[in-house]
Amino acid sequence: MAKTAQKHRETKPTPPPSDAAARDDTDITALDLPPAPLTPAMEAYFARCEEKLGFVPNVLKAYAFDMAKLEAFVTMYNDLMLAPSGLSKLEREMIAVAVSSVNRCYYCLVAHGAAVRTLSEDPVLGELMAMNFRAARLSPRERAMLDFAVKLTAEPWTIEEADREALRQVGFSARDIWDIAAVAGFFNMSNRVASATDMRPNPVYHGQAR
Amino acid sequence: MAKTAQKHRETKPTPPPSDAAARDDTDITALDLPPAPLTPAMEAYFARCEEKLGFVPNVLKAYAFDMAKLEAFVTMYNDLMLAPSGLSKLEREMIAVAVSSVNRCYYCLVAHGAAVRTLSEDPVLGELMAMNFRAARLSPRERAMLDFAVKLTAEPWTIEEADREALRQVGFSARDIWDIAAVAGFFNMSNRVASATDMRPNPVYHGQAR
């Protein structure tokens, strides 16, 4: 694909000045951090990814230079995004993408945009979360949730009791508010690790659930 | 698609408070502006769209309440995006999407993101332009062009001779600089007309050239 595409670019992309130029297409980040041997738990987890998704998400490979960091990331991620919660898995992914849109994080927009498309079976919803959540036709609950997550991302110092009250008004519990904050917070972390290291998403995400 | 999708949304989207709720899926903007009879020129143009694209882009239908406005828009658009220029058609579409990303314009990101994917035969390039052009692997020429267009979009008052000089350094002529400015300017207009009217893109764009 990349090769055919190039012939349509009138100007030949010349390599950028830095070591990014030396990276071939399989590099996952701009940092040269060779993978450590997987612990048995992580080996099993990677195998499960291959089985369920057909691939290991690049973010996991990026963390795999250090097993303590990989395991801490996987544990927190799975608790936040997959454990029981008053928020559905789709709602959590919608927060992930709306937050990543504020931060313009290429990795997370691609990977979690695909998750929104897949979980909702609505390809347009994924695009809307990535481009401008305000343009989406949302329920009051969804809108309040995303308004809070996006404000918390852009201007965290302005969140006050009135913002939490707006969530309670549409039915969110104290625990739900924690979960909204924790998911939004987590992607504010991940967006920055990805941007700091120029992390590249697995190409397979692009075509999923279109 | 929309119907199946809803069953995966834990909360039923309730209609938004205003007249947006009354719009059915075929409404193109939030403004009730009935179409005027097409002039022969515009009738021919719409027919050509149907023939070449398989559909009439919604932006044209949105302008069709007034033939003078539609013809002025079509004339300027076609001159800017399709007439001979030192910028390739793909380069002009790349500017369109990078500018629309700064302005988070849903209509233009969808419609012109599809154009970048189609013209480049590189689906990933379209995503990169919409999400964060800085993450793309670009030639110095492409990068300088987009840096100028994006700065002109975000902080037009800071453009000075040094910015034009950076374009000349990578080979752009005076006429090319005009064209970069004119395309970036045009989408700063279109993004605002689309956002002001809640213009919705033709759904067919979403699946194109993925």
Added chain:
Amino acid sequence: MAKTAQKHRETKPTPPPSDAAARDDTDITALDLPPAPLTPAMEAYFARCEEKLGFVPNVLKAYAFDMAKLEAFVTMYNDLMLAPSGLSKLEREMIAVAVSSVNRCYYCLVAHGAAVRTLSEDPVLGELMAMNFRAARLSPRERAMLDFAVKLTAEPWTIEEADREALRQVGFSARDIWDIAAVAGFFNMSNRVASATDMRPNPVYHGQAR
């Protein structure tokens, strides 16, 4: 005027480093784009400008390197600013200046500031639009119109149904809302073409209707 002025500047302005230095006072933009022969329509239009205004606005001379671009610009401009509309000509010029103030566009603030002064016979109103429209004593209709245009300029992605509703509340029709958006959009384009090319207004504007 320029000559006497210099003796009052304690430091002699030295030429800026780039080719701007080589521009004499009659240059209109920083781009060397020689004028094309005027089409008969444009020759007539320029003649009408000379007759009615006493001069040809520099923006027209700037576009005159390419007749297709000049005609497209003139057609769209005249439709937006002069054709029948629910907005008065003065209201359209007020939008032009308030938008240009957000974008700090020297050309448009000078040329359209003069238009507001002339059309309103109120020199102070022109200054207020250019400096801070919030300080002006406006009718609710004027204020709503400018609030919408300025928000659409500064943060177009935040415009939603409530913003359109605020316009309807003061009596604007769907068509009026389109016109507000289209005029605001047009000056977001023109501001950027002017800033990108360092377009200079005709000096005559400065003294008009003071």
Added chain:
Amino acid sequence: MAKTAQKHRETKPTPPPSDAAARDDTDITALDLPPAPLTPAMEAYFARCEEKLGFVPNVLKAYAFDMAKLEAFVTMYNDLMLAPSGLSKLEREMIAVAVSSVNRCYYCLVAHGAAVRTLSEDPVLGELMAMNFRAARLSPRERAMLDFAVKLTAEPWTIEEADREALRQVGFSARDIWDIAAVAGFFNMSNRVASATDMRPNPVYHGQAR
């Protein structure tokens, strides 16, 4: 003038909702603060204003509710703007207007814009300072001075040694740097007092030195 102007406004400006509506044209601020008896020093100073300028600037009348405040303001103002300095009076007024442009202060843009026009005998220079100083043809000394003042206004926390060094490079002394900072600082104060109180400039400024 105001009366004729109104007939050209298609919509009758209705009074704003608050007590601003009750203010007649001679009110100077939105705060009801009756003037205190002038001290002999201030009486003499006001007389000198009448004699030299033909009027007492409204900012002085605004402070005249309290003689201690008026005298403190006058003393600091006259030292900064009129006392001997490595900066010319025109340079100090240029800083005043460029700072007031960042803060979009109607009072100061009008009053000090007139001062730049008068001192420079260059009406265009006053407009440029108020609209976008980057569009002015300035000497390196003037440009460095305004770059520092404007950065200090917009993002004071980012000023570092390199910014002071840029001033030294074009010949400013330690004392000159102090004066640039002090004038920029003073107008950051005055802009805010004027905006907080809706201070209105004497109408006579508008026509001066055009």
Added chain:
Amino acid sequence: MAKTAQKHRETKPTPPPSDAAARDDTDITALDLPPAPLTPAMEAYFARCEEKLGFVPNVLKAYAFDMAKLEAFVTMYNDLMLAPSGLSKLEREMIAVAVSSVNRCYYCLVAHGAAVRTLSEDPVLGELMAMNFRAARLSPRERAMLDFAVKLTAEPWTIEEADREALRQVGFSARDIWDIAAVAGFFNMSNRVASATDMRPNPVYHGQAR
């Protein structure tokens, strides 16, 4: 302390409108989330906190409504802030405070400001990190590290190879760059969880190492 203080406040603080008013001084967040029974591992960890610090940091009590979340947080925190790294513990705390200053997070500025004061034995350094790191006298290594962390916090989408290269130039390895990114990312998460929940720091931090 609070009681005596009140007598010096001329106005009696009346309770804020919402349930914040009902919180007594021992509440840790605005969310009513009763603590779960501590797991043996967390019981031991809390005991170690009491022993080493004399108290359990409130952030741990805030997470203690759910043992899975508490353990995930503690594991990630301890790996990032205490495990071997090319960054000293003080450097990691300096990043924590500089990031929290951008986000104006009261909890983290108090708790990690105390950590900087304690680890550096330099009370002023803690203040500088919280107020404006640019005012601190830093080594080039420290400055580059904080410039990267602060840019990554404020505008993560603008981080590019040149930013990583600036870190390499002052001697940071690929692993060090990861650690800078990961610590900055982590506090971008924690700042938001704290702000979203109105988390209050243990009062004891305020007097530490002054």
Added chain:
Amino acid sequence: MAKTAQKHRETKPTPPPSDAAARDDTDITALDLPPAPLTPAMEAYFARCEEKLGFVPNVLKAYAFDMAKLEAFVTMYNDLMLAPSGLSKLEREMIAVAVSSVNRCYYCLVAHGAAVRTLSEDPVLGELMAMNFRAARLSPRERAMLDFAVKLTAEPWTIEEADREALRQVGFSARDIWDIAAVAGFFNMSNRVASATDMRPNPVYHGQAR
């Protein structure tokens, strides 16, 4: 203190590139402006500072290169911060610190943070003003006062009658509103003079009233 602290910094702070490196610890600003002989009034004032505070605040020494400037500053400062007013001295210091927090002014946050701690006998209140006033438990009067002062600092052009009305609603008089504006304005000036000159606070402030 500085010396012991250094041994805990893993990297030796090397001198910054510019003349800041040549400044020893007793320098007060980055500008070499030798003190002028004190006038009798200023000599008495400095003596009173020594007597009451135990030291002369560095800001006074910074202005002491020119007696006219020092006296103007002292006169205005003392009128604003110490003369009779509807605002208590503590309230005026709270404004000073909240404004300085927006502007991230190291000098003023340190010096006036100490004043808030001392006047309120509440060390936590000083921290809250410096870090994020929105996190403080404030009376409606205090909150309205700081909301106005902070908005006036960050976006002075947006202050309108509704903002003044919010102050009147909690009981502030016209004179009080002037004083809020004047104190906020004054610190917007002082913050910029301090940042422009890299003014350093007396170290003694750091430990006061903790």
